[in-house]
């Protein structure tokens with residue numbers, strides 16, 4: 670049995686039991702707590718949940734997308750990753766150019782009205798085809814604004830020019846591992862109005878001791894059922910990659926939250942997941958021939974020994 674997965678399940682259980690009902694931006698309603706922290710010892714195994722199948726290939730392509738400094742969903746769609754579609758789709762259907770049926774409040778209506786869902790699926794398909802095949806359309810509507818990739822790799826300086834926070838932090842870990850300033854911030858108050866969704870995983874810090882690298886993330890807002898399993902695996906993967914590139918062993922991933930919530934329409938799914946038995950955690954294999962944090966491709970990252978229970982579907986709140 671894995672301590673890491675039990676840590677996540679205990680957290681979900683605690684929020685189900687103690688979360689306060691709280692209205693939210695999406696109109697869905699949540700059970701929410703404020704200020705929590707979990708620790709995952711990565712030497713125990715790779716923290717990809719086994720009590721439901723978590724699509725690791727989506728986590729990989731999303732993280733490589735951030736690391737490339739990309740903010741356009743075209744790269745994700747080319748890799749069959751649709752987790753960010755809704756936030757780009759919103760820009761299109763709210764534009765003057767959009768001529769199709771009314772898509773206002775599509776996220777909520779698609780889960781509640783089967784007839785509307787048919788219309789939404791059609792428009793979503795048209796949207797994805799256009800992003801993939803039409804360069805101008807992709808440039809206009811595929812871009813999520815100054816989101817993670819932009820802030821990590823090209824933080825815009827007031828006096829002109831850019832800061833590559835990832836390159837800097839990897840160099841600092843190599844050259845100055847005792848530093849207490851090993852921080853990457855995605856939270857840029859000036860950019861918030863230009864982002865499809867202000868960064869949920871807002872800031873992270875590295876720490877080196879005894880030849881081991883740890884990472885703590887501050888996540889301002891966490892969707893415990895859908896987003897958090899992705900976030901845990903994504904930061905564990907990033908930690909492994911940075912450790913590999915700096916010659917360090919992996920230590921802990923520490924996950925600190927602001928508003929951690931379970932959406933009201935995820936409660937049954939969480940209860941089902943909590944009933945399931947845990948399996949051993951998988952292990953991560955990174956291609957040792959890769960010599961830069963920016964050179965990893967999908968095939969350089971493999972998960973081995975992953976034997977999860979079947980996936981549990983849930984609607985995403987848009």
Ligand SMILES: Nc1nc(=O)c2c([nH]1)NC[C@@H]1CN(c3ccc(C(=O)N[C@@H](CCC(=O)O)C(=O)O)cc3)CN21
Pocket residue numbers: 723724751752753866892895896897899980981982983985986987
């Ligand atoms: N409400 C909400 N929750 C999130 O977790 C979230 C957002 N919004 N907005 C931006 C990103 C997108 N993320 C997402 C979006 C969808 C899934 C999701 O639907 N996951 C499914 C499988 C999807 C698939 O196989 O294509 C799952 O079962 O994990 C996960 C993370 C995380 N973020």
Ligand SMILES: O=c1ccn([C@H]2C[C@H](O)[C@@H](COP(=O)(O)O)O2)c(=O)[nH]1
Pocket residue numbers: 694866867869870890891892893895896897900986
């Ligand atoms: O990586 C992510 C991205 C998003 N989320 C969740 C957290 C919230 O449920 C929504 C964002 O809504 P806000 O109103 O902007 O907080 O997306 C996540 O868990 N992980």
